[in-house]
Amino acid sequence: MNTQLKFKVNALRTLASPYKKNEKxxxxxxxxxxxxxxxxxxxPENIPLDVNPRVPKMGTNVAKRLINAVVEPETDFYINNRGIVISAKSLSFNSVDSEVTIDIGNQDDESDRYNYGILDGGHTYTAIIQNRNRIPEDIEKYVRMEVITNVINITRLSDARNTSVQVSDIALFNLEDSFENIRNAIKDENYADKIAYKDNENxxxxISELLRLMYAFDVVKYPDDSVAPIQSYSGKAQVFKRYKDAYDTPFYKSLTKQLPVLxxxxxxxxxxxxxxxxxxxxKLGxxxxxFGSVKGVENIEKGTKTNYLQNRTNYSISSGYIYPIFGAFRSLLRFDEETGEVSWLFNPLEIWEEVGTSIVQNTFESSNNPQLAGxxxxxxxxxxxxxxTQSLRKLLKRR
Structure with missing residues (x-):
């Protein structure tokens, strides 16, 4: 069931997309x-913060100054503070009651939980909710809110808005040598020295890119065709959270060894x-x-290089097309709980050669927008x- 946030507003302004040419x-x-x-x-209380890459830490000096700004008798908070940014499915406005209703999806569904909610301004929101009862009774204080509906790429938006200079969770995790398994798995690969484990490392x-690859093959969390690891494309915060929780488990230790294959x-x-x-x-005539005319594909005359192995290619392709194809090969991975090891039912590189054309056709006939496809x-x-299906065919031929 979708969560609806309903509350009064003092003012509302709408900015429609300049790319929408008509109402149709x-x-x-x-x-x-x-x-x-x-x-x-x-x-409203309890607006979810899961989509935000940062967990509010209210004991810092910055947070304390923010709390003071909430409770002090000045009325310029809405001018001085950047406010709160919410990603939502939809927003409706009741002009009679000056009330908005914001749909932030089904928060019991992982996909919605990591796409809708407060993606910037979590500290501001927490400071207000925890301290607004301390605001002087004769003072009305306001906060700016920005609600964006139909966000296509939540990761890009989140990265763009969360720009405060601070040590990231990933960088702190690296200080604990918690990426050592990854370092060992790729130490002999030609891209081993091209991985940035620290903030602002040139x-x-x-490192988050490698975590995304593993998340797309997390057969413990996504064991079959009833669920899909969409967050490997669209949810950096969720990908890191999963790695942080599971990196020391037998499954993730074994999966990490498969990074060169991935x-x-x-x-x-x-x-x-x-x-x-x-x-x-x-084949269709x-x-x-x-291909270079497809949305999300750029034909580069002088050529470019692939993201990891730096192989020559003439096209720059949005990962929104690549990830739904890449993640499909998760069906070939098996995890043996007794041995704690993962193995391949068939070599994914060989299966790609066998079904690549079909899977690419399915992808581009399903969507011509890479951000929606992802x-x-x-x-x-x-x-x-x-x-x-291809792996089942091959198994039957073995019998």
Whole structure:
């Protein structure tokens, strides 16, 4: 059941997407920004913070100054403070009662929980909720809120808004040598010295990228075709939280050893996706497929290089297309609880050669928007079933 936040506002302004050309275009494909001015006493309690990459720490000096700003008798808080940013499914406004209703999805569903809620301003929100009863009775204090609906890429938005200079959770985790298993797994790979484990480290691949690859193959959390690890594409905070909770378990220790295979598979898909696209288009009778004209694909005349292995390619492809394909090969991974080891039912690189064209066709015929494709659960699951079906065929041939 979806959570509805209903509260009064002092003012509301709407900024529609400049890319929506007319009312006939599908509303859910475009972001809308709502600017609200809210009396602190009307702010609803228990707005979820899971989508926010930071957990509010109210004992710091910065937090204490924030609390003081909430309770002091000055009325310029809404001017001085950046406010609260909420990602939501929808917002409606009752102009008669000056009341908004904000839909933040089903918070019991993991996908909604890590896509809707407060993604910036968690400290501001916590300071207000915990201390608004201390505001002088004769003073009304307001906070700015920004509600954005239909956010396509929650990770990019979260990264852009959470720009305060501080040591990240990932960097602190690294100080405890908790990435040692990863270092050992990739020590012989040519990209081993290109991984950034620290904040502001001048290296091309952030450690979070490797965590995303493993999350997409988390067969303990996502064991079958009823669930999909969509957060590997869209939820950096959830990916890190899962690694932090599970990195020392037998499963994750064994999965980490497979990182070289996962990187090679991702690189192969990135490098050959254009070829598979052309193959399926030609089978449909398209004489000259135009992969470079697909939304989210850039044809680079002088060529570019793949993300991990730096192989030459002519296309820069949005990961929103790659991840639903990459994650489908999770169906080939098995985890033996008795031995604590993972193994492959079949080599994923070989299966890619066998079903790559079909899975690419399924992906591009399901969506022509990479950001929507990356979050499309049904696309993830249907791709998974293509790989699973191929593995079953091969098993039957063995008998």
């Amino acid at each position: 275009e599908e509303a859910t494909s475009f972001e809308t920004i709502y600017y609200l001015l809210v009396n602190m006493k009307d702010l 290296k091309p691949i952030n 990187v090679e598979l991702y690189d192969l898909i990135e490098r050959e996706l254009s070829l598979k696209y052309n193959e399926y288009k030609k 398209v004489a000259i497929p135009r 979050k499309d659960k049904q696309l993830w699951l249907s791709n998974y079933r293509i790989v699973e």
